[in-house]
Amino acid sequence: DPSNxxxxxxxTGMAGVGLARAVRRRDGERPITLISADSGDExxxxxxxSAFAKRQTPQSLAMHDAVGLAATLKARVRTRMPVDAIDPVxxxxxxxxxxxxxxxxxxxxxxxxxxxFEVASSLRDRVFQINDLDDYRRLRGxxxxxxxxxxxxxxxxxxxxxxxxxxxxxxxxxRIALVAPEPTPLPRLLPPPLGRAxxxxxxxxxxxxxxxxxxxxxxxDGDGVTLALDDGEVLAADLVLVATGLRPRTGLAEAAGxxxxxxxxxxxxxxxxxxxxIFALGDVACVDGLGAPTxxxxxxxxxxxxxxxxxxxxxxxxxxTEASYGAWPVVVKTPLLPVVALPxxxxxxHWRIEGExxxxxxxxxxxxxxxxxxxxxxxxxxxxxELARAAPPLLG
Ligand code: FAD
Numbered sequence: 001d002p003s004n005x006x007x008x009x010x011x012t013g014m015a016g017v018g019l020a021r022a023v024r025r026r027d028g029e030r031p032i033t034l035i036s037a038d039s040g041d042e043x044x045x046x047x048x049x050s051a052f053a054k055r056q057t058p059q060s061l062a063m064h065d066a067v068g069l070a071a072t073l074k075a076r077v078r079t080r081m082p083v084d085a086i087d088p089v090x091x092x093x094x095x096x097x098x099x100x101x102x103x104x105x106x107x108x109x110x111x112x113x114x115x116x117f118e119v120a121s122s123l124r125d126r127v128f129q130i131n132d133l134d135d136y137r138r139l140r141g142x143x144x145x146x147x148x149x150x151x152x153x154x155x156x157x158x159x160x161x162x163x164x165x166x167x168x169x170x171x172x173x174x175r176i177a178l179v180a181p182e183p184t185p186l187p188r189l190l191p192p193p194l195g196r197a198x199x200x201x202x203x204x205x206x207x208x209x210x211x212x213x214x215x216x217x218x219x220x221d222g223d224g225v226t227l228a229l230d231d232g233e234v235l236a237a238d239l240v241l242v243a244t245g246l247r248p249r250t251g252l253a254e255a256a257g258x259x260x261x262x263x264x265x266x267x268x269x270x271x272x273x274x275x276x277x278i279f280a281l282g283d284v285a286c287v288d289g290l291g292a293p294t295x296x297x298x299x300x301x302x303x304x305x306x307x308x309x310x311x312x313x314x315x316x317x318x319x320x321t322e323a324s325y326g327a328w329p330v331v332v333k334t335p336l337l338p339v340v341a342l343p344x345x346x347x348x349x350h351w352r353i354e355g356e357x358x359x360x361x362x363x364x365x366x367x368x369x370x371x372x373x374x375x376x377x378x379x380x381x382x383x384x385x386e387l388a389r390a391a392p393p394l395l396g
Contacts, residue, residue: 006033007033009108014302014305015282031075032073035093040069042065051168083252088257106279108281111246113131116156117218120220126237153169154227156242158184176207182212188293189341194339194377227240246292248264259274263293267286269311282305287308304325324393329388337377358378361375372392
């Protein structure tokens with residue numbers, strides 16, 4: 001009976017831990033093993049980019065350490081233990097010299113930041129990518145070494161992560177430069193007039209924007225970093241944050257012969273991969289065509305992840321269930337100008353944009369005026385619920 005076999009979950013992010021918790025609620029006995037490449041501390045990733053505004057420290061962000069997690073889940077939690085390979089035929093994992101049998105396997109390995117250029121080893125303490133609590137601890141370690149001192153921080157990339165950290169590190173008292181190749185911030189979420197409004201709100205607060213500019217190289221200048229831009233301009237910074245997007249960690253699955261794409265490990269709506277007894281969810285998964293944005297919309301958010309957790313926990317405990325995603329807008333944590341967006345799955349026939357100053361509603365519509373998605377800024381974010389009700393579900 002597969003529901004009595006040991007369940008092994010790779011990854012202790014919100015997907016892996018959420019699934020373990022949901023399975024445990026439905027089955028108090030089943031052996032569960034969680035394996036993680038990181039510390040195994042449980043934390044809520046979206047809080048990393050609002051920690052200054054919410055006065056949180058890395059210590060206060062960790063809800064449980066791995067020992068506490070194992071106790072609350074009645075599970076084995078193995079940390080700092082990157083899985084090297086999966087043997088789908090033998091139902092085994094390879095971790096260093098060890099092999100570990102599994103009954104059912106769940107891949108919840110998340111996504112890794114893209115690194116667009118070489119970073120000299122001498123710059124390791126100055127150039128950061130923040131994608132987990134361990135990364136954030138390192139950044140805060142450097143910033144908190146000189147309390148009260150303003151650091152010059154250059155952020156490369158103006159997507160959700162870049163913009164949220166720009167706002168939050170600014171709230172933490174630092175001087176921010178935001179560099180991106182696109183003409184306006186949040187290009188995947190906001191049509192240009194709304195992106196411009198966010199750029200203006202940032203500029204008014206003192207965040208300098210360097211849009212339509214690429215960073216070509218980072219140089220160690222002894223005391224800091226200089227960023228060479230493609231138009232010849234040179235920026236000086238104490239620290240650099242690289243936020244140029246995330247790529248699903250599909251390597252393990254691909255090497256084991258599972259079907260993958262740049263959008264993630266391919267699964268059906270039951271989160272089943274192409275291999276028997278192996279499932280995937282969270283940022284690493286592409287569920288029925290929805291995963292990392294490869295031209296289209298992204299499903300790398302908490303709500304789709306939670307819907308997948310719920311469906312897979314039911315499936316793994318004997319009630320096969322398909323995941324469905326609602327019309328869930330993304331709430332961007334930029335208090336300098338509130339932003340909410342539900343990008344349309346397909347490019348719309350037109351955007352209907354209304355508003356003034358920094359308060360805009362933009363409705364993505366088809367030829368017949370049917371609502372496909374929307375973007376809201378400033379005071380207009382209060383239309384979120386009303387519009388989400390009228391918009392089509394992400395995965396109906
Ligand atoms: P991760 O949290 O990346 O977990 C992956 C796990 O896999 C880790 O434990 C890692 O150690 C482990 N792992 C990887 N490879 C191996 C291996 N070979 N062996 C063993 N273990 C391995 N979403 C929202 O909806 N709203 C927000 O406001 C929001 N804000 C965000 C802010 C930031 C700064 C970031 C970075 C993301 C934000 N997101 C937000 C996205 C959301 O946080 C993610 O979608 C979600 O946390 C992904 O969780 P995950 O468990 O799939 O992946």
